[in-house]
Amino acid sequence: MSTSPEKKFGKRFGNLNSFKTSFFENNDGMLRMADGMAEILSAQPLRKTCKICGNPLSAESRPASAGRIPDETLRIKSHGLSYIRCEVCGHLNSEHEDTDDFANKVYVEDDYAKNYSEADKEQYQKRCELIYIPKAEFLRDSLNKEGISAESADILDIGAGCGYFVTAARSLGMKAEGIEVSAGEVEYGNKISGSRILTHVGLTDSIDYIRNTDKNIISAIGVLEHLTHLSENLAAIRNNDNIRYLYASVPMFSFSCAFEASHQDCYNRHMGGTHTHLFTNESIACMAESIGFEVAYEWRFGSDINDLYRFIMVELAKNDNKEFADYFAKKFTPLMDELQLVLDKSEFSSENHFILKKT
Ligand SMILES: [Zn+2]
Numbered sequence: 393m394s395t396s397p398e399k400k401f402g403k404r405f406g407n408l409n410s411f412k413t414s415f416f417e418n419n420d421g422m423l424r425m426a427d428g429m430a431e432i433l434s435a436q437p438l439r440k441t442c443k444i445c446g447n448p449l450s451a452e453s454r455p456a457s458a459g460r461i462p463d464e465t466l467r468i469k470s471h472g473l474s475y476i477r478c479e480v481c482g483h484l485n486s487e488h489e490d491t492d493d494f495a496n497k498v499y500v501e502d503d504y505a506k507n508y509s510e511a512d513k514e515q516y517q518k519r520c521e522l523i524y525i526p527k528a529e530f531l532r533d534s535l536n537k538e539g540i541s542a543e544s545a546d547i548l549d550i551g552a553g554c555g556y557f558v559t560a561a562r563s564l565g566m567k568a569e570g571i572e573v574s575a576g577e578v579e580y581g582n583k584i585s586g587s588r589i590l591t592h593v594g595l596t597d598s599i600d601y602i603r604n605t606d607k608n609i610i611s612a613i614g615v616l617e618h619l620t621h622l623s624e625n626l627a628a629i630r631n632n633d634n635i636r637y638l639y640a641s642v643p644m645f646s647f648s649c650a651f652e653a654s655h656q657d658c659y660n661r662h663m664g665g666t667h668t669h670l671f672t673n674e675s676i677a678c679m680a681e682s683i684g685f686e687v688a689y690e691w692r693f694g695s696d697i698n699d700l701y702r703f704i705m706v707e708l709a710k711n712d713n714k715e716f717a718d719y720f721a722k723k724f725t726p727l728m729d730e731l732q733l734v735l736d737k738s739e740f741s742s743e744n745h746f747i748l749k750k751t
Pocket residue numbers: 442443444445446447478479480481482483675
């Protein structure tokens with residue numbers, strides 16, 4: 393029998409904004425980049441089935457036996473794309489499929505790493521401390537409640553990037569190593585950490601790697617949403633009895649979707665670009681069940697308010713209200729953590745961290 397997950401809400405953002413100033417200062421450039429990706433996605437075949445539960449997305453082809461969540465079919469149009477909400481698990485799927493062709497065109501190594509990879513060691517450590525240590529602490533503390541000490545945690549981090557999460561987990565006494573498809577990020581991460589914490593693997597090799605690992609925890613921080621072959625990766629987790637926990641963070645169907653859909657001239661960080669599908673509580677539970685796991689812990693903190701704030705600032709600047717924008721910023725920014733917490737508690741905010749546990 394499944395038990396309800398332990399829930400945690402909110403996070404102090406502090407000076408996180410300073411890492412993403414390009415989102416504010418280069419709105420038009422970022423928007424063009426996202427529009428380019430939308431154009432590539434729109435050229436892909438129409439998606440027939442839900443990325444998570446596999447049920448047909450159109451009412452006509454759905455078997456009568458398929459379950460149904462109470463809301464009507466929902467279609468959202470934004471930034472040249474259409475997203476359809478799965479009537480069975482609530483997952484928000486882009487109308488067009490995220491194919492290998494799409495992945496090959498949008499995950500161009502340089503472009504993808506540019507926003508998220510700092511140039512020097514000090515920046516690396518700062519980013520690690522501010523963003524990844526709290527994520528690793530959440531895992532450590534949750535495992536502790538399961539009777540698993542930090543020393544007994546042995547993590548394989550998939551889509552490890554430059555190894556921020558691996559570094560954070562190791563600094564808290566957990567064993568951790570990562571696999572990553574970008575050779576550049578592997579080289580950079582290994583160099584900066586001074587040891588071989590990351591291994592370079594090809595796109596399809598990662599599935600074999602997961603199937604054969606002797607680690608007891610898989611982590612995937614901001615990764616599952618980017619996997620073209622998500623179901624094969626999940627099957628590899630299901631078929632490996634060593635793996636007892638899956639720790640992931642994913643983008644959620646949330647308030648940010650409405651903020652973006654109503655601000656078409658602003659860069660759509662959340663619903664667009666490489667985010668071709670967004671999760672719901674129901675689709676996460678459905679994904680867990682499909683691999684014989686259940687949702688054990690959740691930590692929900694979004695950046696919906698940060699998106700809204702960015703859209704207001706960008707548009708005020710666009711219509712020659714720079715002075716007023718500064719005045720507004722002084723009034724608004726002290727309230728942002730508290731406002732975001734309200735949205736997080738509604739469980740309709742933009743990011744969710746969760747730990748799935750094998751049943
Ligand atoms: Zn579904």
